[in-house]
Amino acid sequence: MFAKLREDIHAIIERDPAARNAWEVFTCYPGFHAILMHSWAHACWRAGFKWIGRFIAYVARIITGIEIHPGALIGRRVFIDHGFGVVIGETAVVGDDCTIYQGVTLGGTKLVAGTKRHPTLERGVIVGAGAQVLGAFTVGEFAKVGSNAVVIKPVPAGATAVGNPAHIVRKEEQTRSEKLFSAYGVSPEGDDPLSKALHGLINHVARQDEQIERLAATIKAAGIACPNLIINDKLDSARLNRLVD
Known part of the structure; x- marks a missing residue:
């Protein structure tokens, strides 16, 4: 004892x-x-x-x-x-x-x-x-x-x-x-895995927005008319990442 x-x-x-x-x-x-x-x-x-x-x-x-x-x-x-x-x-x-x-x-x-x-x-x-x-x-x-x-x-x-x-x-x-x-x-370094996943998705969408903007600018510079192309508001990735933290 x-x-x-x-x-x-x-x-x-x-x-x-x-x-x-x-x-x-x-x-x-x-x-x-x-x-x-x-x-x-x-x-x-x-x-x-x-x-x-x-x-x-x-x-x-x-x-x-x-x-x-x-x-x-x-x-x-x-x-x-x-x-x-x-x-x-x-x-x-x-x-x-x-x-x-x-x-x-x-x-x-x-x-x-x-x-x-x-x-x-x-x-x-x-x-x-x-x-x-x-x-x-x-x-x-x-x-x-x-x-x-x-x-x-x-x-x-x-x-x-x-x-x-x-x-x-x-x-x-x-x-x-x-x-x-x-x-x-x-x-x-024990971050919440859901938080990590959301950060990854937000950053991925932000990179896609940048690629779409570059593609749209390239098409416009080539003189190709795309009347149905709609450019949405740019994703505020910094703000969304702060909300997820």
Whole structure:
């Protein structure tokens, strides 16, 4: 037990630059307290003392603002940063080395008791603040869920899910530090793929406008009459790109 406590404290110090020492983490980090009390609640739940497990989870919620159902499976070195408003459902599984920020919900979308209703986070997953991961699917190893994303489908290993509903941004190989820590699930150069696609379409149309203008000028210079040729207003690509950003 004490070895696990030391491991959890070291993991928090490694991932939170604001954590100055083990005593500060032990006394002042609600995420650490929530994980500790969940281990008690989960032990009672597995031993058949369901009410006691639920009561411990309820007390933990009052103290920390973090609600973890005693039936949820929480791995080693899990870091719930800030944590207020985090909800983790009964059949959720949180793998080793995961990081969860405030306002996250690992929720279910079914009403059938006794079935897998909540998501599984594999090793090293980072879930940004306010994200909602809803359903009985898997978020793969070292994947990231951006802040305020609403994830309702599986996320491949190493990918990033952003938006509402979430869509997938595939990432290149990450260093160990990038895998373990990415503040709020935000990655460098992690632009929204829909935004990139819209920028590409806008720039493509702008280039087509320029080509059409040159063709029209060439035809006119050659003395060829084209009475039905209509030149539309020029696309303001700069303004549209600013709107997409």
